[in-house]
Amino acid sequence: MVSEKNIRVKIDELRSSIGLLKGVEFSIGKVVSEEWLEEIGPTQFPKITDLREWDFKLLQRYKPFYMPFCDLCCLCTFGKCDLTGDKRGACGINMSAQQSRIVLLACCIGAATHTSHARHLLEHLIEKYGRDHPINVGGLNVEVEAPITRLVCGVKPRTLGDLEEVLNYLEQEIVRLLAATHTGQEASNLDFESKVFHAGMIDHVALEVADIAQISALGFPKADPEAPLVDIGLGVVDSTKPVIMVVGHNVPSAAAIVDYLVENGLYGGVEVVGLCCTAHDTTRYNPKAKIVGPISWQLRFIRSGLADVIVVDEQCIRADTLIEAQKVKAPVITTSDVNCGGLPDRTKDKVEKIVEDLVLGGQPGAFILDPEKAAEVAVKTALLIAPKRMKFKAIPDVSDIVEGAKKCRKCDDCRRACPNDLPIRDALAKVLEGNLNALASLYEACIGCGRCESACPVDLPLHSYIVKAAEKRIKEEKYKIRVGRGAIQDVEIRNVGSPIVLGEIPGVVAFVGCANYPNGGTEVAEMAVEFAKRRYIVVASGCAAMSIAMYKDEEGRTPYEAFPGAFDAGGIVNVGSCVSNSHIAGAAIKIANIFAKRRLRANYEEIADYILNRVGAVGVAWGAMSQKAAAIASGFWRLGVPVIVGPHGLKYRRMLLGRKDNPEDWYVYDARTGEKVYVGPAPEHLFYAAETKEEAMVMIAKLCMRPNDTTKGRAIKLSNYIDLHKRFFGTIPDDIHLFVRTLADVPLTMREEVIKVLEEKGWKENVIPDPTLLPRLVKKKVGE
Amino acid sequence: MAAKAEPWQTAEVPGPKKAMVITNPRIVAALIRRSKNPVLIVGSMAPRIKLSGGDLVDYAIRIAEAAGMPIVSSPSVLGEFLNRGFRRVLSMPVVDIANRLTDADWKGVENKGQHDLAIFMGFKYHVCWLILSGLKHYSQNLKTVSLEMRYQPHALWSFPNISEEEWEKNLNEIIKEFKQDKMILNKVKEVKE
Numbered sequence: 001m002v003s004e005k006n007i008r009v010k011i012d013e014l015r016s017s018i019g020l021l022k023g024v025e026f027s028i029g030k031v032v033s034e035e036w037l038e039e040i041g042p043t044q045f046p047k048i049t050d051l052r053e054w055d056f057k058l059l060q061r062y063k064p065f066y067m068p069f070c071d072l073c074c075l076c077t078f079g080k081c082d083l084t085g086d087k088r089g090a091c092g093i094n095m096s097a098q099q100s101r102i103v104l105l106a107c108c109i110g111a112a113t114h115t116s117h118a119r120h121l122l123e124h125l126i127e128k129y130g131r132d133h134p135i136n137v138g139g140l141n142v143e144v145e146a147p148i149t150r151l152v153c154g155v156k157p158r159t160l161g162d163l164e165e166v167l168n169y170l171e172q173e174i175v176r177l178l179a180a181t182h183t184g185q186e187a188s189n190l191d192f193e194s195k196v197f198h199a200g201m202i203d204h205v206a207l208e209v210a211d212i213a214q215i216s217a218l219g220f221p222k223a224d225p226e227a228p229l230v231d232i233g234l235g236v237v238d239s240t241k242p243v244i245m246v247v248g249h250n251v252p253s254a255a256a257i258v259d260y261l262v263e264n265g266l267y268g269g270v271e272v273v274g275l276c277c278t279a280h281d282t283t284r285y286n287p288k289a290k291i292v293g294p295i296s297w298q299l300r301f302i303r304s305g306l307a308d309v310i311v312v313d314e315q316c317i318r319a320d321t322l323i324e325a326q327k328v329k330a331p332v333i334t335t336s337d338v339n340c341g342g343l344p345d346r347t348k349d350k351v352e353k354i355v356e357d358l359v360l361g362g363q364p365g366a367f368i369l370d371p372e373k374a375a376e377v378a379v380k381t382a383l384l385i386a387p388k389r390m391k392f393k394a395i396p397d398v399s400d401i402v403e404g405a406k407k408c409r410k411c412d413d414c415r416r417a418c419p420n421d422l423p424i425r426d427a428l429a430k431v432l433e434g435n436l437n438a439l440a441s442l443y444e445a446c447i448g449c450g451r452c453e454s455a456c457p458v459d460l461p462l463h464s465y466i467v468k469a470a471e472k473r474i475k476e477e478k479y480k481i482r483v484g485r486g487a488i489q490d491v492e493i494r495n496v497g498s499p500i501v502l503g504e505i506p507g508v509v510a511f512v513g514c515a516n517y518p519n520g521g522t523e524v525a526e527m528a529v530e531f532a533k534r535r536y537i538v539v540a541s542g543c544a545a546m547s548i549a550m551y552k553d554e555e556g557r558t559p560y561e562a563f564p565g566a567f568d569a570g571g572i573v574n575v576g577s578c579v580s581n582s583h584i585a586g587a588a589i590k591i592a593n594i595f596a597k598r599r600l601r602a603n604y605e606e607i608a609d610y611i612l613n614r615v616g617a618v619g620v621a622w623g624a625m626s627q628k629a630a631a632i633a634s635g636f637w638r639l640g641v642p643v644i645v646g647p648h649g650l651k652y653r654r655m656l657l658g659r660k661d662n663p664e665d666w667y668v669y670d671a672r673t674g675e676k677v678y679v680g681p682a683p684e685h686l687f688y689a690a691e692t693k694e695e696a697m698v699m700i701a702k703l704c705m706r707p708n709d710t711t712k713g714r715a716i717k718l719s720n721y722i723d724l725h726k727r728f729f730g731t732i733p734d735d736i737h738l739f740v741r742t743l744a745d746v747p748l749t750m751r752e753e754v755i756k757v758l759e760e761k762g763w764k765e766n767v768i769p770d771p772t773l774l775p776r777l778v779k780k781k782v783g784e
Numbered sequence: 785m786a787a788k789a790e791p792w793q794t795a796e797v798p799g800p801k802k803a804m805v806i807t808n809p810r811i812v813a814a815l816i817r818r819s820k821n822p823v824l825i826v827g828s829m830a831p832r833i834k835l836s837g838g839d840l841v842d843y844a845i846r847i848a849e850a851a852g853m854p855i856v857s858s859p860s861v862l863g864e865f866l867n868r869g870f871r872r873v874l875s876m877p878v879v880d881i882a883n884r885l886t887d888a889d890w891k892g893v894e895n896k897g898q899h900d901l902a903i904f905m906g907f908k909y910h911v912c913w914l915i916l917s918g919l920k921h922y923s924q925n926l927k928t929v930s931l932e933m934r935y936q937p938h939a940l941w942s943f944p945n946i947s948e949e950e951w952e953k954n955l956n957e958i959i960k961e962f963k964q965d966k967m968i969l970n971k972v973k974e975v976k977e
Contacts, residue, residue: 689879
């Protein structure tokens with residue numbers, strides 16, 4: 001048996017009796033016309049060790065610092081094995097390898113989830129729109145439609161069908177990576193880390209496949225900086241109408257609900273509201289849909305009773321959705337084979353029978369794999385059940401809270417279970433004094449996990465108490481978010497490429513990821529606004545993009561109303577859902593390709609080297625929670641983009657930290673001469689957890705510095721770094737001598753104080769090289 | 785003292801090697817006395833933790849001054865120390881100081897070589913938990929002490945979960961121990977003179 005790759009044939013030019021064939025590729029019975037003339041680079045469809053050398057360069061500089069979550073390994077029957085300190089397990093593994101192995105497992109889960117999502121979505125879209133449906137993510141404005149896929153796979157997808165080959169590759173790699181985590185396989189932590197990077201890269205391709213497929217087929221905004229503004233917040237839901245709530249990440253069933261409502265003249269009579277990334281994508285499909293909020297809002301929204309029917313697809317959905325929905329008598333429809341919810345498979349049943357069972361028969365829900373049927377059932381059920389439910393809710397009255405407070409044993413188990421250590425017991429005690437404010441004040445920092453309730457020995461619904469206490473605030477949650485625009489236009493890249501690479505736009509800051517925030521989502525909005533005001537390019541996706549929206553300035557404007565949606569200095573750009581993160585990585589890649597004319601096709605190392613040394617981009621996942629977030633971050637690491645996480649991000653159990661006090665770590669080749677040149681710790685870290693918002697903001701400004709910055713650009717970046725440091729920490733940074741290469745780098749307005757530091761530190765002038773970590777990119781060797 | 789050596793966050797169950805419980809604050813003073821190069825590491829929560837005799841920044845300064853050791857503060861707390869006139873402080877993110885503490889060749893906060901004792905206070909519970917876990921497994925010859933109010937199982941020594949009142953009393957006891965040392969030293973000096 002031969003694999004698909006083994007029977008692929010490429011012909012540059014063939015003269016035969018039937019004529020001349022040029023640029024033709026055969027693969028498993030299909031013929032892919034090849035018009036992409038760009039030379040194929042060294043790493044087409046890279047295998048897990050093909051980029052190992054590049055990974056090791058990064059890992060040499062950014063060494064892993066492990067913080068084991070547990071001293072044990074319990075993955076096989078040899079165990080449990082105690083790996084404390086320098087002990088080894090029965091299989092011979094040590095703690096470092098075990099920790100990196102767990103990180104790899106997490107990233108494999110993340111990459112597999114996105115790849116599975118992409119596969120499901122692609123199969124659905126091909127079935128509906130055909131294999132030949134063209135890829136179009138921005139019309140004439142986006143020529144490089146799939147920068148990650150082109151970079152990694154060396155192919156240029158033109159149709160939905162072309163993406164299948166890409167997914168085949170991803171699936172093979174994930175299987176291989178997962179195999180490396182088996183007992184008795186990989187032994188080295190650094191090799192595990194290299195595989196983590198590989199999983200991240202694979203994940204990024206999957207993100208791109210999913211998003212360009214849905215943008216192309218479902219008519220999402222195509223790289224539109226002026227994508228419409230839509231409603232977001234618990235307060236925007238019109239409770240006078242039947243409400244269908246969609247939750248998850250994979251949009252076909254939500255899109256089918258919109259279609260069914262439109263086709264049957266019901267749109268406007270039924271509210272479609274969403275949570276998490278399905279909400280993003282539903283508004284990309286139809287901007288009349290509304291977003292309730294990020295993932296943390298699940299429990300509180302279900303208990304509010306506003307949703308008459310809950311339709312879930314996949315990823316980040318609470319495992320107790322069915323239990324919670326039953327409390328408010330709302331049927332649940334599961335629509336994905338990765339999340340059946342224990343419900344009976346009704347895919348082949350008649351719509352009317354399913355609806356009858358849900359509305360009259362007391363069935364708690366149905367598992368329906370056909371999105372169109374699920375949509376019809378959801379709408380018909382919502383229309384019939386809404387008058388019966390009368391928005392039946394599971395949120396208590398104030399009198400219930402008072403009674404609950406009397407029952408409280410003051411054991412503090414609620415606080416000990418709370419991820420944010422919220423003083424729930426103390427707040428509840430104040431209720432007995434007639435004060436609900438203390439309970440209400442917990443709302444902002446509450447991530448809505450409900451662990452306090454599980455821990456309570458007398459079963460008090462503590463999360464609901466908090467929600468009730470904050471009722472007034474919740475009703476006022478009415479904001480605007482710009483619909484996810486998808487890709488960044490090529491012309492935008494051309495416009496900002498030079499100022500980014502030269503450093504005159506001080507950086508691109510991407511706020512991404514989940515909502516496991518240490519102090520609530522407002523911190524994300526505050527960070528985004530601060531950097532937009534400072535003329536950075538701010539990009540956002542997923543739950544973080546929603547949190548940015550849920551904030552108003554003194555004039556009552558949300559950040560998406562106050563700042564433009566263009567990929568330009570001072571813009572706040574919502575690219576869309578989790579899978580739209582691909583456009584953030586894609587923008588960095590396109591700067592190298594479109595602006596700097598670096599070859600893209602299967603040329604990963606060179607592009608990553610370019611980004612690491614020249615593109616001042618930083619990812620901030622302030623509430624990163626999931627394995628998907630881990631995979632997304634690792635894709636950015638391999639590409640040379642540092643990532644900052646909030647304090648909960650430490651639980652990913654490993655950082656990738658540079659040592660600015662080790663000068664030998666910060667040398668690059670000058671591509672013009674081949675000399676090794678000290679460039680300072682720029683960027684200092686690859687994966688870093690900050691304790692506070694302020695610490696993160698100073699670090700963002702610092703991590704945007706790159707060796708290639710011009711003196712003007714470095715001066716701008718330094719002035720932001722110094723200014724934020726002084727504002728938040730009260731002092732001038734003690735490491736600026738490491739970032740000043742020549743006196744021209746010194747910001748004019750800070751000259752005196754900076755020069756003073758330079759003199760104290762014995763600073764010496766350095767050259768500004770044409771930086772690269774790749775000897776093969778040196779144009780002239782030393783001595784030639 | 786109601787010693788209950790269980791992690792404060794119920795689910796953060798560590799492994800076989802757990803911190804010894806500080807049943808008497810004199811243990812901390814003894815550890816500092818024996819140390820050749822101790823350092824006090826103070827987290828971002830310190831200014832927000834208010835005790836009757838001041839906030840945790842005040843206590844950190846009192847302990848550091850009494851014991852004669854430097855402080856490494858989380859960057860966002862640096863200003864608090866400087867504003868209170870404490871200068872023997874270096875600002876460094878907690879992941880950076882922890883990373884350096886695992887490097888046997890690091891020159892230390894004051895260029896006196898790698899530290900042999902690191903004392904922690906003023907962190908979010910899980911932050912301290914994870915940082916101490918990293919140090920437990922990867923730092924050579926480093927003793928770690930948690931002066932947090934909650935039991936930190938990955939330290940070498942930790943208070944158990946105690947009340948705020950007990951905590952403050954313990955911190956004052958540590959300070960008192962060093963003040964007594966100074967009084968004795970002064971008396972010895974007087975006798976010699």
